[in-house]
Amino acid sequence: xxxxxxxxxxxxxxxxxxxxxxxxxxxxxxxxxxxxxxxxxxxxxxxxxxxxxxxxxxxxxxxxxxxxxxxxxxxxxxxxxxxxxxxxxxxxxxxxxxxxxxxxxxxxxxxxxxxxxxxxxxxxxxxxxxxxxxxxxxxxxxxxxxxxxxxxxxxxxxx
Amino acid sequence: xxxxxxxxxxxxxxxxxxxxxxxxxxxxxxxxxxxxxxxxxxxxxxxxxxxxxxxxxxxxxxxxxxxxxxxxxxxxxxxxxxxxxxxxxxxxxxxxxxxxxxxxxxxxxxxxxxxxxxxxxxxxxxxxxxxxxxxxxxxxxxxxxxxxxxxxxxxxxxxxxxxxxxxxxxxxxxxxxxxxxxxxxxxxxxxxxxxxxxxxxxxxxxxxxxxxxxxxxxxxxxxxxxxxxxxxxxxxxxxxx
Numbered sequence: 001x002x003x004x005x006x007x008x009x010x011x012x013x014x015x016x017x018x019x020x021x022x023x024x025x026x027x028x029x030x031x032x033x034x035x036x037x038x039x040x041x042x043x044x045x046x047x048x049x050x051x052x053x054x055x056x057x058x059x060x061x062x063x064x065x066x067x068x069x070x071x072x073x074x075x076x077x078x079x080x081x082x083x084x085x086x087x088x089x090x091x092x093x094x095x096x097x098x099x100x101x102x103x104x105x106x107x108x109x110x111x112x113x114x115x116x117x118x119x120x121x122x123x124x125x126x127x128x129x130x131x132x133x134x135x136x137x138x139x140x141x142x143x144x145x146x147x148x149x150x151x152x153x154x155x156x157x158x159x
Numbered sequence: 160x161x162x163x164x165x166x167x168x169x170x171x172x173x174x175x176x177x178x179x180x181x182x183x184x185x186x187x188x189x190x191x192x193x194x195x196x197x198x199x200x201x202x203x204x205x206x207x208x209x210x211x212x213x214x215x216x217x218x219x220x221x222x223x224x225x226x227x228x229x230x231x232x233x234x235x236x237x238x239x240x241x242x243x244x245x246x247x248x249x250x251x252x253x254x255x256x257x258x259x260x261x262x263x264x265x266x267x268x269x270x271x272x273x274x275x276x277x278x279x280x281x282x283x284x285x286x287x288x289x290x291x292x293x294x295x296x297x298x299x300x301x302x303x304x305x306x307x308x309x310x311x312x313x314x315x316x317x318x319x320x321x322x323x324x325x326x327x328x329x330x331x332x333x334x335x336x337x338x339x340x341x342x343x344x345x346x347x348x349x350x351x352x353x354x355x356x357x358x359x360x361x362x363x364x365x366x367x368x369x370x371x372x373x374x375x376x377x378x379x380x381x382x383x384x385x386x387x388x389x390x391x392x393x394x395x396x397x398x399x400x
Contacts, residue, residue, distance in 0.1 A: 048207050051202070078210065159288055
């Protein structure tokens, strides 16, 4: 049997397949029940309606079964609520490499209208970019365009 | 317990019916980006609805899960406010409905996030972030259409006038609830006044205040919505994708 934490941490997000659930910050904990030895994984969704959660749960179970822990339990928690601030530095770099502009620090203080800092184009690095659509291909992304290189790109919305 | 069940069910029904209504726009929105936006907002509402209805089912303790509550109740058993069941109308009407709903849901979820019930607090903290985005999005459209052409202004004002009476039901006092809806009115008024001002829209006078949704007395529109939403589940009980 191999380390369950390692096995779960390597599971990739089914909608953004370049980043792991650990790097995305939705993997909250991996514990072993000392009495039964059963692995208990706790995850949290990016958005309440995230349709990838069922696939993520199945992928976690599959990864654990392959690592010798077939009897794992996957729990979903909602508090504390996920924030894009939980995406690791390595995760941000991977997103940028895949052409997805990583999020700015999440707005604090509960303001209704979040401040938007310049989003750099993940292809050419130009800060001359504009938002095309506030919503994108998945719940966590918005669609942007670079005015310098004209390429459209996804931007992970700060949350 | 029963009080908490009713409260949770009502919020879950608000979100569920909103999701179903917004979903009707899919492939019909005035532009591609808005199609994606409305579908995404519908998905957020559905996410909140699932959490709230699952919790309501547990509070009730009668073995009903989210699906039983969504698909196997008749219109008289739904507790959503009338505002969310009204037909979409034109795009301006849909934005007026979404804006006023979000201006209520944001302070509601924010207050819930600090309430004594741990489950509701967690749901509130999560949904609040999404609600803020909905409010922001709808506000931009209300301003753009209100302060747009003569025609867009006329239609936005008309939409606001038609929908406004249905907002009063949202703030019916309920001091025993985890969050008394009456306490949300000031936040709602502040946001709505600011956006209406910028949109050059006139806040409608308060008068007629239809209600009954929280008691299961709905407009005729809800039955048609439920018929479409529930038909598959009722025809094929327990079917799974």
